[in-house]
Amino acid sequence: MSAIDIACLDKSFGQTQVLHQVALSIGSGEFVSVLGPSGCGKTTLLRCIAGFERIDSGRISVDGHLVSSPDHHLPPEQRGIGVVFQNYALWPHMTVAQNVAYGLKIAGMPRREREARTAHALDLVELGGFAGRRPADLSGGQRQRVALARCLAMESRIVLLDEPLANLDVHLRGALEAEFANFHARSGATMFYITHDQAEALALADRVAVMDHGCIVQFDRPDALFRQPATETVAGFIGEGRVIEAEHIQPIGNGHASASLLGQSVRLRCAPDQRGQRSGKISFHPGDLELLAEDAAPGFDAHVTRATYRGAYLRAELMAGPSGSVPLSLNVAAPASLTPGQRVRVGLRDGWVIPVPAARAQF
Numbered sequence: 001m002s003a004i005d006i007a008c009l010d011k012s013f014g015q016t017q018v019l020h021q022v023a024l025s026i027g028s029g030e031f032v033s034v035l036g037p038s039g040c041g042k043t044t045l046l047r048c049i050a051g052f053e054r055i056d057s058g059r060i061s062v063d064g065h066l067v068s069s070p071d072h073h074l075p076p077e078q079r080g081i082g083v084v085f086q087n088y089a090l091w092p093h094m095t096v097a098q099n100v101a102y103g104l105k106i107a108g109m110p111r112r113e114r115e116a117r118t119a120h121a122l123d124l125v126e127l128g129g130f131a132g133r134r135p136a137d138l139s140g141g142q143r144q145r146v147a148l149a150r151c152l153a154m155e156s157r158i159v160l161l162d163e164p165l166a167n168l169d170v171h172l173r174g175a176l177e178a179e180f181a182n183f184h185a186r187s188g189a190t191m192f193y194i195t196h197d198q199a200e201a202l203a204l205a206d207r208v209a210v211m212d213h214g215c216i217v218q219f220d221r222p223d224a225l226f227r228q229p230a231t232e233t234v235a236g237f238i239g240e241g242r243v244i245e246a247e248h249i250q251p252i253g254n255g256h257a258s259a260s261l262l263g264q265s266v267r268l269r270c271a272p273d274q275r276g277q278r279s280g281k282i283s284f285h286p287g288d289l290e291l292l293a294e295d296a297a298p299g300f301d302a303h304v305t306r307a308t309y310r311g312a313y314l315r316a317e318l319m320a321g322p323s324g325s326v327p328l329s330l331n332v333a334a335p336a337s338l339t340p341g342q343r344v345r346v347g348l349r350d351g352w353v354i355p356v357p358a359a360r361a362q363f
C-alpha cells in the first residue's frame, strides 16, 4: 500500500494556480526528494500533504485513508505526519528534552512513558547527552537533529522535511546528509524531502519528483533522471545537462537511434517507443564529451572560450557547430592545458533523445 497517494491535485492562491494536476504515489518506507526551482510549488505541496492547506480539487490519501479532498479535510494533528521545517521550529525556552517531549505531553502520554520515548529518540539522533541544553546552546546541525528526534518520538511513520539543510554551511550539510540517510535506515519511515539542491536530492532519494511551474515533470530513480530525462527542463536541470537540436532521428533497435548532430552522424540512446523524427532535442552531460585527435571522425570542431581549473579536472567551455554558436561544456582530466581561442576536435560518447510529450510516462 502507498504511504502517500496524491491524485489530480490542484491548488490556487486567489487567481494564481500554484499546483496543477499533481499525481504521486509514494511507497511505505520510501525516501522521496522533491526537486525544483524556487517558486515551483514544493512547499505548497508539502503543506497540502501535512494538512496546513486545503486543496481545490483531487485527493490525498495517507496509508489508504483519505485525508484531503475539496469536501474533506483532516486536521494536521490527526494525520500522523511529522514535519521538519527549515528553521527547525524549536521552542527557545524549553530544553532539548522538553522540545522533543512536547507533542507527547499534549497528546496526554503519562510522564514515565514520555520520558522513555524522548530518551530513546534522542539516542537515535545521537543527542543523548544534550537533553538538558536549550536550543540556543546547540549548533545548527544539532538543532536539526532535535527536530528529527521530535518526529521520532511521535513515532511518525511519515516525515515531511522542507529544505532542512538550507540554513547550514556546506561542511555541515555533508555530515547531516549522512545523518538523514541513517535516520531513514533506522526508522524505516517514509520521507518526503524538499530541496532545491540536486546533489542532495540525487544522493539521498530512492526516487526524485522534479517539479516545474506547479507540475511534476518526472518522478523517477536518480540514475533515470540523469540518463533518461523526460523533458528538456529535467535534462537541463540535472547534472549540468546540455540540450541541443538533432536532425533525422531514426530508431535502430535496442533502445538506440541514429541522428545527425552538428553535421555529424551519431548514435544515441532513446526510449523503446521512440519513432523516427525529422528533428528533436537530445541531451548529454559534460562527462559525455571527449577530446579527440585533430581530424578524428566522427567528431565536431569547436573552439575554447574559457577553461577553468576544478581540481581533478579542467572544465572547458566551447563553441561548436557550423557557425560556431552552439555552447558545449567538457571536462578534461587534469593535468591538461586548454586556452581560450584554441581549436579542438570533440566526440560525443553518450547522449539521450528526449521523448516527445506523447511518449512521456504518467506517474
Ligand SMILES: Nc1ncnc2c1ncn2[C@@H]1O[C@H](COP(=O)(O)OP(=O)(O)OP(=O)(O)O)[C@@H](O)[C@H]1O
Binding pocket: 013, 018, 036, 037, 038, 039, 040, 041, 042, 043, 044, 045, 196
Ligand atoms: N499563502 C500564499 N498566498 C499566496 N501565494 C502563495 C502562498 N504560498 C505560496 N504562494 C505562492 O505560490 C508559489 C509557490 O510557492 P512555494 O513556496 O510552494 O514554492 P517553492 O517551490 O517551495 O519555493 P522555494 O524553493 O523558494 O521555497 C509562489 O509563487 C508563492 O509566491
